[in-house]
Amino acid sequence: MSAPLVIRFGAVGDLIVITPVLRALARKFGAPCEVIARGDWPFAIFANLQFVQTVKTIHKKLPFQFARDQQELVQWLKTRGESPVVLLETDKQSHRLIGRAGLSGLLSCRDMSRIPDEHIIDYYARLCGFTAGDPYFERWPELVVSDAESERCRQWLKQRGMQEHPFVLIQAGNRKTGKLFRRTQKDWPIPRWVELISNLLHYMPELRIVLCGTAQEKWMTSQIHHQIKDARVLDIAGQLTLRDLFALIRQAHSMISVDTGPSHAAGALDCPIVVLFGPTDPRDISPVSRSSPVMIVTGPPGAPEPPGKDQWARHHAMDGISVEAVTSAWQKIVKPL
Numbered sequence: 001m002s003a004p005l006v007i008r009f010g011a012v013g014d015l016i017v018i019t020p021v022l023r024a025l026a027r028k029f030g031a032p033c034e035v036i037a038r039g040d041w042p043f044a045i046f047a048n049l050q051f052v053q054t055v056k057t058i059h060k061k062l063p064f065q066f067a068r069d070q071q072e073l074v075q076w077l078k079t080r081g082e083s084p085v086v087l088l089e090t091d092k093q094s095h096r097l098i099g100r101a102g103l104s105g106l107l108s109c110r111d112m113s114r115i116p117d118e119h120i121i122d123y124y125a126r127l128c129g130f131t132a133g134d135p136y137f138e139r140w141p142e143l144v145v146s147d148a149e150s151e152r153c154r155q156w157l158k159q160r161g162m163q164e165h166p167f168v169l170i171q172a173g174n175r176k177t178g179k180l181f182r183r184t185q186k187d188w189p190i191p192r193w194v195e196l197i198s199n200l201l202h203y204m205p206e207l208r209i210v211l212c213g214t215a216q217e218k219w220m221t222s223q224i225h226h227q228i229k230d231a232r233v234l235d236i237a238g239q240l241t242l243r244d245l246f247a248l249i250r251q252a253h254s255m256i257s258v259d260t261g262p263s264h265a266a267g268a269l270d271c272p273i274v275v276l277f278g279p280t281d282p283r284d285i286s287p288v289s290r291s292s293p294v295m296i297v298t299g300p301p302g303a304p305e306p307p308g309k310d311q312w313a314r315h316h317a318m319d320g321i322s323v324e325a326v327t328s329a330w331q332k333i334v335k336p337l
Contacts, residue, residue: 002083003031003053007098009038009060009089011175012242012261015045016141016268017285018088021124024137026051029084036073044242048144060093070097077101086128116307117283140290141268145243145250153247160234167208168200168330169249169266171257172224173217173237185279186258188318190220192326194227196256199327201232204334207253212245212262213237254333256326258318263287267294272333274326278318281309295329297321 004025008018015037022033032053035046038060046052056076058069078101087098087108098106107127114123121139130137157163172193176184197209209230211221215238225235240248249255249265254272257263259280266273267287274295275287282296299320305312 002034002081004029004033004084005036005080005086006033007036007085007087007089007094009036009094011039012041012045013264013285015042016143016261016264017121017288018124019049019051019141019143019268020121020137020139021086021128021130022049023051023142024125024130024134025084025086025128027136034080041242044246045143047243048146049142060097064097064100073097074100077103088124088127117281119283119288120285121288138290140288141264142290143246143265143268145247145269149243149247150250153244153251156244156248157251162208162234165206165208166204166253167210169210169212169252169255169257169262169271170197170224171212171255171260171262173213173220174258174260175214177213177217177220186260186318188258188276188321190223190227192321192323193224195323196326197224197228197230197233199323200330201230203327203331207232209233210248210252211235211237212240212248254330256330259285267292274329274333276318276321276326277316278321279313279316281312283312284309293333295333297325297329299325301325 006018006022008015026032032051034054035042035052036056038058042055042057046055056073058073064070085103085106087094087106090109109127112127125137154163174184174186177187200209201207209232211225211233213221218237221235221237225233245262246265246269249271250269252271255266256274258276263273263275264287267289270289270292272292273287274297277296277298282298286296287294298316299322303315303320
């Protein structure tokens with residue numbers, strides 16, 4: 001029997017949260033998993049993980065007859081032989097694509113509904129047959145930073161005079177932030193980020209603040225950086241690869257983030273984190289850490305928390321989150337727990 005195969009066409013955070021079930025499947029079947037995903041980021045996410053042996057990616061935009069990468073994937077699937085196959089998608093295109101390979105015993109998210117307020121990690125585990133107390137399954141996501149990557153990060157910090165300073169990573173943007181400079185439902189007002197950073201520096205003057213983000217998020221980080229006007233704040237949006245970011249997270253004092261991929265990376269790398277959630281239900285998708293605190297901040301204060309993500313979205317918004325609430329949550333994770 002071939003290695004277990006898991007298929008997930010998701011963004012950075014979507015792939016980080018499948019690592020617990022990848023690890024469990026590899027343990028159960030005695031072989032590292034093979035993964036099919038999309039884009040360029042899967043190689044960075046699954047690098048150095050002993051329970052992943054092969055990563056294949058496609059771009060999944062063109063129709064099958066015009067997409068050479070999809071055609072080659074189907075041919076590869078036909079030659080794999082029998083193995084457990086898990087498709088963590090429900091859409092027609094994904095099922096049609098994988099169906100072309102004629103795989104038997106396919107396990108899909110279409111086969112099992114989620115329980116209201118069930119975290120996605122727990123849902124994936126249940127889908128794959130792992131129950132509470134299962135010896136194969138541990139709930140925490142995992143990323144691995146190599147010694148060489150850690151050393152390069154230390155040199156990077158040294159070059160910027162930061163090697164002796166604790167630093168907090170600020171992830172203000174998300175993957176939709178850069179599109180036409182429009183606000184998204186995950187954005188928190190820029191003036192509040194500025195006030196928050198001022199609070200952090202006042203509370204701990206030796207801190208350095210690092211504004212993270214992609215090149216598309218640079219317009220947002222530049223505004224924050226310009227308004228704060230403090231030499232202890234560094235804007236590095238668009239300067240790091242994903243692997244570089246993982247190494248930086250691994251050495252950070254803490255992170256404050258909106259709900260986006262880097263927040264899940266912080267959880268997987270045991271970096272203490274505060275995550276701001278608006279209409280997205282944190283019960284479904286909050287970051288999970290093996291040993292570091294994860295503080296969730298929602299708003300407005302006193303908003304009801306009825307079951308179901310749709311009901312959650314009706315009562316919560318990013319504009320309802322106060323600077324004081326985020327500052328207080330951060331102070332809790334920097335003190336002994």
